Amino acid sequence: MKTLHIxxxxxxxxxRVVDSTLRGALLWRAHxxxxxxxxxxxxxxxxxxxxxxxxxxxxxxxxxxxxxxxxIGLVGGALSYLLRREGVDPAHGASIVALVTLxxxxxxxxxxxxxxxxxxxxxxxxxxxxxxxxxxxxFHQPSLASPWAIGLMFLGLCFGGLVVAACGGIMGTLRSxxxxxxxxxxxxxxxxxxxxxxxxxxxxxxxxxxxGSLGWIVAAMIMLPSLAALAAPGQPALSEHTAREAAxxxxxxxxxxxxxxxxxxxxxxITFPMxxxxxxGLLPGLAADYGVSGRQVAWMNGLAGALLMAxxxxxxxxxxxxxxxxxxxxxxxxxxxxxxxxxALGPLRPAVYFTSTVLYLFTIGTCYAxxxxxxxxxxxxxxxxxxxxxxxxxxxxxxPVAYMEYLDGRSYAHWGPRAMPGADALLSAxxxxxxxxxxxxxxxxxxxxxxxxxxx
Numbered sequence: 001m002k003t004l005h006i007x008x009x010x011x012x013x014x015x016r017v018v019d020s021t022l023r024g025a026l027l028w029r030a031h032x033x034x035x036x037x038x039x040x041x042x043x044x045x046x047x048x049x050x051x052x053x054x055x056x057x058x059x060x061x062x063x064x065x066x067x068x069x070x071x072i073g074l075v076g077g078a079l080s081y082l083l084r085r086e087g088v089d090p091a092h093g094a095s096i097v098a099l100v101t102l103x104x105x106x107x108x109x110x111x112x113x114x115x116x117x118x119x120x121x122x123x124x125x126x127x128x129x130x131x132x133x134x135x136x137x138x139f140h141q142p143s144l145a146s147p148w149a150i151g152l153m154f155l156g157l158c159f160g161g162l163v164v165a166a167c168g169g170i171m172g173t174l175r176s177x178x179x180x181x182x183x184x185x186x187x188x189x190x191x192x193x194x195x196x197x198x199x200x201x202x203x204x205x206x207x208x209x210x211x212g213s214l215g216w217i218v219a220a221m222i223m224l225p226s227l228a229a230l231a232a233p234g235q236p237a238l239s240e241h242t243a244r245e246a247a248x249x250x251x252x253x254x255x256x257x258x259x260x261x262x263x264x265x266x267x268x269x270i271t272f273p274m275x276x277x278x279x280x281g282l283l284p285g286l287a288a289d290y291g292v293s294g295r296q297v298a299w300m301n302g303l304a305g306a307l308l309m310a311x312x313x314x315x316x317x318x319x320x321x322x323x324x325x326x327x328x329x330x331x332x333x334x335x336x337x338x339x340x341x342x343x344a345l346g347p348l349r350p351a352v353y354f355t356s357t358v359l360y361l362f363t364i365g366t367c368y369a370x371x372x373x374x375x376x377x378x379x380x381x382x383x384x385x386x387x388x389x390x391x392x393x394x395x396x397x398x399x400p401v402a403y404m405e406y407l408d409g410r411s412y413a414h415w416g417p418r419a420m421p422g423a424d425a426l427l428s429a430x431x432x433x434x435x436x437x438x439x440x441x442x443x444x445x446x447x448x449x450x451x452x453x454x455x456x
Contacts, residue, residue, distance in 0.1 A: 056231060056232070057174065057179050057180075057182035057183035057186055058182070058186050059186075059228050059229075059231060059232055060167065060170075060171065060183045060186045060187040060190060061186040061187070061189060061190030061193075062190060062225035062226070062228035063124060063163075063166075063167050063170070063187075063190075063225070063226065063228055063229055063232070064163070064164070064167050064187050064190050064191045064194075065190055065191070065194040065221070065222075065225035065226070066124075066127070066128040066131055066132070066160060066163045066222045066223070066225065066226050067104075067160040067161075067163045067164050067191075068190065068191040068192070068194040068195040068198075069194055069195065069198045069218065069221045069222050070131065070135065070153075070156055070157055070160050070218075070222065071101070071104050071157065071160065071195070072191065072192070072194075072195025072196070072198070072199070073194065073195045073196070073197070073198020073199050073202065073218075073221070074135070074153075074198060074202065074218060075097060075100050075101055075104075075153070075157065076097075076101070076195070076281075077195065077196075077198070077199030077202075077203075077302075078198065078199050078202035078203050078206075079093075079096070079097055079100070079144070079153075080093050080097055081202075081203055081206065082144055082202065082206060082211075082214075083096060083097075083144055083145055085206060086143055086144060086145060088144075088145045092145070093145075096144075096145060096150055099150065099154065100150065100153045100154050100157060101157070102154070102157075103154060103157035103158045103160070103161055104157060104160070104161065104398075105395065105398055106395070107158070107160075107161025107162075107164060107165065107391060107395070108161075108165075108388075108391035108392050108394075108395040110158070110161060110162070111161050111162060111164065111165030111387055111388065111390075111391035112165065112385070112387060112388035112391060113162065113165075114127075114162055114165045114166040114169060114387040115169065115250075115384060115385050115386065115387045115388050120166040120169045120170050120386075120387060121166070121170065121229040121230070121232045122229075123162055123166045124162070124163055124166040124167065124170075124226060124229045125226050125227065125229050125230075127159045127160070127162035127163050127166065128159075128163055128222055128223055128225075128226030129223055129226070130156075130159040131156040131157075131159035131160050131163070131222050132156075132218075132219040132220075132222040132223040133219070134152045134153070134155045134156035134159065135152070135153060135156040135215065135218050135219055135222060136215045136216065136218070136219040137152050137215075138150075138152035138153045138156065138215070139211045139212060139214055139215025139216075139218065140211070140212050140215055141211075144211065156222075161391075163226070164391070164394065165387040165388070165390060165391045166387055167187065168375070168379070168386065168387055168390025168391065168393075168394060169382050169386035169387030169390060170232060170382070171183050171184075171187070171372075171376055171382075171390075172376060172379050172380070172381055172382030172383075172386035172389075172390060173381070173382045173386070174376075177321050178321055180373060180376050180377075181316070181317055181319070181321065181325070181373055182317050183372070183376075184316065184369045184370065184371075184372035184373040184376065185313050185314050185315075185316045185317040185369040186313075186314075187369070187372050188309075188310075188313035188316075188365065188368040188369040188371075188372055189309075189310040189311075189313035189314045189365070189369070190310075192306050192309040192310040192313060192365060192368075193306060193307070193310040194221065194225065195306060196302070196303050196305070196306020196307065196310070197221075197303075197306075198218070198221055199302060199303070199306070200302070200303045201217060201221075202214055202217070202218070205217070249383065249384045249385075250384050250385045250388075253383045253384060253385045253389065254385060254388075254389065256380070257378070257379065257380060257389050258389075258392075263378070265326075265435065265438055265439065265442075266326075266374065266377070266378040267378075267396065268435060269326055269329065269330075269374050269378075269435060270371070270374060270375065270378070270393065270396050270397045270400075271396055271397075271399050271400055272400065272431035272432075272434075272435060273400050273403075273404050273424070273427040273428050273431045274330065274333030274334075274336070274337065274367075274428040274429070274431045274432040274435075275329065275332065275333045275336060275364070275367035275368070275370075275371060275428070275432075276400040276401050276404045276424075276428070277364045277367070277368065277401060278400070278401050278404035278405045278408055278424060279340060279360065279364075279408065279420075279421060279424055280305075280361070280364065281405070282405065282408055282409070282420065283357055283360070284297045286343075286353075286412075286417055286420060286421070287353060289348055289417035290348050290349060290350055290352060290353035290417075291348065291349060291350050291353075292350050292353050292354075296350070296354075300354065300357055300358075305357075305361045308358060308361040308362045308365065309361050309362070309364060309365035309368070310365060311362060311365065312361070312362040312363055312364065312365025312366040312367075312368075312369070313365040313366065313368055313369040314365075314369075315362075315365075315366055316328075316332075316365075316366045316369035316370050316373075317369070319370075324439065325370060325373040325374055325377055326374055326377070326435075326439050327436065327439050327440065328370055328373075329367065329370040329371060329373070329374050330432045330435055330436040330439065331432075331436070332363060332366045332367045332370055333367060333428055333429075333431075333432035334428075334429055334432045334433065334436070335363050336360065336363040336364055336366075336367050336428065337424070337425040337426075337428040337429040337432065338425070338429075339356055339359035339360040339363055340356065340360060340421040340422070340424050340425035340428075341421075341422070341425045342355060342356040342359065343356035343357075343360075343418070343421040344418045344419070344421045344422030344425055345418070345422075348417065348418075356421070371397060375390065375393045375394060375397065376390075378393055379393060404424060404427070407423060407424075407427070408420045408421075408423055408424050411423035411424075
């Protein structure tokens with residue numbers, strides 16, 4: 001789930017009490033000028049570790065679980081298997097999967113609702129409860145291929161979009177860069193781990209349990225982790241302004257995030273081919289060309305693959321904060337492209353497939369965690385419209401997955417099995433190198449400006 005956040009803040013000296021009127025003015029100015037600051041200009045405060053513990057970034061391991069169970073575990077993993085067990089033709093099953101996946105790509109159309117009327121953590125729990133009920137009802141239909149079951153699963157994914165939007169809005173309120181990096185790692189590792197666990201449970205228990213019982217398992221895995229939102233950092237109420245004030249503030253935040261020159265490189269970061277993860281779903285189809293058996297694919301690209309990606313996502317939290325997240329993201333993209341070069345240049349043997357796949361899945365987990373960091377940096381602060389802006393940014397991040405899957409498939413059709421990872425590696429490396437040059441040069445320019453001003 002690409003699935004995937006910073007401005008300087010006014011801070012009173014320790015021990016000083018700030019007048020509430022002045023504090024309100026400072027907060028309004030911070031929101032109004034959010035996008036006119038460099039997103040990456042955030043400076044880690046001395047109390048970063050204390051803030052990180054208070055903001056509990058590890059909670060995002062669980063807050064994203066409801067959508068992960070549905071999008072990765074059910075629709076992306078187990079649904080086609082369950083449909084095949086019911087005698088559904090694979091072609092028809094693929095059409096059902098494609099339809100039920102659609103809400104994950106367009107949830108930005110209704111995700112913004114989580115910015116209004118209730119706190120975002122309340123929206124998250126209500127959406128998870130509704131999604132669990134919809135999936136439970138779907139599994140109690142006579143067949144998962146029936147129109148009612150398909151409609152209910154589709155509805156469940158629609159509610160899941162509210163979970164993702166609310167998560168993004170909550171992450172945008174985290175104040176320290178350390179907290180945001182950790183939140184991005186936990187967000188992605190939790191998504192991959194819960195998704196992999198859901199695939200494992202549904203597939204392994206399908207022979208022993210009826211659909212109704214599997215539905216209770218799915219509902220529990222959706223609902224129970226969402227209760228962690230009760231421990232999420234307190235969010236301010238979002239209905240304190242008149243409609244006119246709210247509209248003005250939302251427009252200012254959208255303008256500050258998207259309608260500025262600094263937004264262009266961030267938009268390219270999330271829409272360029274590097275770190276797309278398109279090969280995750282294509283590697284199993286490539287296995288036969290390298291002499292890998294179906295059982296080996298099930299483990300390597302199933303539960304073991306999910307654990308590898310989760311471990312990679314957590315490794316992103318070890319990158320020093322002084323390394324800007326866009327630069328870390330692009331460097332990880334270059335390493336990830338190199339792992340596919342092993343598959344493209346090596347012989348068609350199982351050992352080459354296993355080596356390249358292990359390295360690829362681990363590094364793509366790191367890339368996904370850093371993508372969340374890039375999205376949060378692009379977002380800046382949550383303000384009034386954090387969920388809305390995060391939903392748009394995250395949806396844009398799904399674009400390279402779609403076009404790289406198509407280009408990788410065309411490469412295989414024209415030039416054979418090695419061309420698929422080769423094309424992905426080449427395009428990813430080229431995009432990462434180009435943007436890396438921009439961010440390195442822009443950083444040097446910003447560092448040289450203070451020196452020039454001092455000299456003047």
